[in-house]
Amino acid sequence: xxxxxxxxxxxxxxxxxxxxxxxxxxxxxxxxxxxxxxxxxxxxxxxxxxxxxxxxxxxxxxxxxxxxxxxxxxxxxxxxxxxxxxxxxxxxxxxxxxxxxxxxxxxxxxxxxxxxxxxxxxxxxxxxxxxxxxxxxxxxxxxxxxxxxxxxxxxxxxxxxxxxxxxxxxxxxxxxxxxxxxxxxxxxxxxxxxxxxxxxxxxxxxxxxxxxxxxxxxxxxxxxxxxxxxxxxxxxxxxxxxxxxxxxxxxxxxxxxxxxxxxxxxxxxxxxxxxxxxxxxxxxxxxxxxxxxxxxxxxxxxxxxxxxxxxxxxxxxxxxxxxxxxxxxxxxxxxxxxxxxxxxxxxxxxxxxxxxxxxxxxxxxxxxxx
Numbered sequence: 001x002x003x004x005x006x007x008x009x010x011x012x013x014x015x016x017x018x019x020x021x022x023x024x025x026x027x028x029x030x031x032x033x034x035x036x037x038x039x040x041x042x043x044x045x046x047x048x049x050x051x052x053x054x055x056x057x058x059x060x061x062x063x064x065x066x067x068x069x070x071x072x073x074x075x076x077x078x079x080x081x082x083x084x085x086x087x088x089x090x091x092x093x094x095x096x097x098x099x100x101x102x103x104x105x106x107x108x109x110x111x112x113x114x115x116x117x118x119x120x121x122x123x124x125x126x127x128x129x130x131x132x133x134x135x136x137x138x139x140x141x142x143x144x145x146x147x148x149x150x151x152x153x154x155x156x157x158x159x160x161x162x163x164x165x166x167x168x169x170x171x172x173x174x175x176x177x178x179x180x181x182x183x184x185x186x187x188x189x190x191x192x193x194x195x196x197x198x199x200x201x202x203x204x205x206x207x208x209x210x211x212x213x214x215x216x217x218x219x220x221x222x223x224x225x226x227x228x229x230x231x232x233x234x235x236x237x238x239x240x241x242x243x244x245x246x247x248x249x250x251x252x253x254x255x256x257x258x259x260x261x262x263x264x265x266x267x268x269x270x271x272x273x274x275x276x277x278x279x280x281x282x283x284x285x286x287x288x289x290x291x292x293x294x295x296x297x298x299x300x301x302x303x304x305x306x307x308x309x310x311x312x313x314x315x316x317x318x319x320x321x322x323x324x325x326x327x328x329x330x331x332x333x334x335x336x337x338x339x340x341x342x343x344x345x346x347x348x349x350x351x352x353x354x355x356x357x358x359x360x361x362x363x364x365x366x367x368x369x370x
Contacts, residue, residue: 027359029351030234032294032324034267037235041214044353045364057189057360059095060156063119067097069368074105083122083133084109092116099123099368102131102162110135115153115187122150123368124161127194132163140177145205148181155187155209160365165198170221170243181205185229192216193365199224200241206231206263210356223251226284230261232356233268240300242274247300248307250281252288262289262319264350270297270329280322280339282307283314291342291350293323295330303334314338323347 027044031037053061071078072086078101080086086100092114099121111133113120124130135149149166164182171178182199185192188209196217197204203220206229213232218225219239240247249270254261263281272278278300281290306320315338322330323342332341340346349355353362 027353029348030266030294034235034294037267041234041364045358045362047364051363055359060119060189060361063095063097063156064363066095067099067366069099069101069370071101071103071370072107073103074107075103078103082109083107083111087111087113087117087120090117090120094119097121099366101125101368101370102133104129104131106132106134108134110137110149112151113154113157115155118155118157118187120152120154120156121158121160121366121368122162123159123366124163125370127161130161130163130194130196132165134163134165134167136167137180138166138168138177139179140175144179144202145181145184145207147179148184148205150183151186152184152190153186155189156361157185157187157190158192158363158366159190159195160193161195163196163198165196166200166203168199170200170241173245184227185209185211189361191362191365202226208261210361212356212358212362220249222246222248223282223284225249225263226251226253228253228255228259228261228285229263230356231263232350232353233263233265236265236268238265238268238270238272240270240272240274240278242272242278242300244274244277247272247274247278248282249278250290251284252281252290253285254287254289255285257287257317259287262291262350264355265290265292265295266351268292268295270295270301270327272298272300274300276300276302278302279307280305281320282309283311283318283320284309286311286314286317287319288314289319291319291321291323291347292325293342293347293351295322295325297325297327297329299328301329303331304339305332305335306339308336308338321347321350 168180184205
């Protein structure tokens with residue numbers, strides 16, 4: 001007689017193997033000491049040249065193998081004089097990494113990378129004298145989310161060493177449609193390195209998909225990081241350009257419990273002006289999710305910390321958390337009841353690259369040869 005197959009035993013074995021494989025794939029958590037962050041990143045995010053190509057998304061591996069560089073110079077000495085022209089040269093249904101190398105200067109352009117143009121990199125040529133992409137679109141003219149200087153709908157986008165600005169004037173509370181975005185990221189698997197985002201209300205629409213930010217600077221006033229991204233921010237400065245009125249750093253728009261999106265800020269810093277009238281975040285949607293960990297916070301935060309936008313019913317469903325933050329603005333006395341000081345267990349999912357599923361797609365910033 002043939003031995004009978006125990007279905008339950010097989011199921012348990014499959015579950016064990018899947019769990020064991022997942023454990024092996026997990027990278028070390030983000031270190032507690034900020035001084036160790038650079039070394040940790042270098043160790044865990046290897047460049048394409050030394051990566052096991054089988055670990056990456058197949059389309060990404062193919063794109064990186066066939067990377068090309070095109071040069072933008074405002075004086076006309078490059079392949080193109082404007083960033084707009086360079087983006088237009090990328091073919092529809094692009095299948096190779098196109099690095100758009102941007103020379104020092106100011107580029108007053110309204111830019112869009114369509115969904116059918118994945119694998120585009122915007123690379124500022126000089127990290128110490130970063131080129132500026134700037135435009136003055138606002139909600140009154142374009143609608144809020146279409147007002148951005150840079151709109152990226154495509155997947156596998158990368159940016160490095162850029163200033164991205166919306167130069168529209170500060171909202172005065174009277175002028176309608178004064179919201180003005182610097183950037184809107186809609187595609188998934190985007191990596192942003194050493195970039196500055198400058199604006200006032202709604203500076204960065206971290207709209208949807210998996211996003212990774214490192215060594216960035218984001219300045220604004222109200223809801224200046226907003227959307228439904230699943231995003232990890234490392235060593236990024238959040239600068240509040242407050243004038244004494246209401247200021248809000250984040251407005252996350254998670255609606256459904258099954259939605260895994262949220263913002264995780266780790267080893268960041270909150271700076272700025274405006275007195276103690278700044279909130280870490282407010283409940284734009286019923287299940288908004290924002291976590292600040294190991295973050296230094298200046299003395300500009302309202303004691304309550306978080307705001308439910310007068311939606312009392314959201315208090316039981318939002319996920320607003322802080323973990324081992326420091327600085328005068330991190331004092332937890334006076335925080336609202338729905339703002340949590342997280343435990344080691346609760347914060348763990350937000351303290352690793354796995355939060356943005358990085359293993360299959362995240363690469364360090366490029367070093368293009370031109």
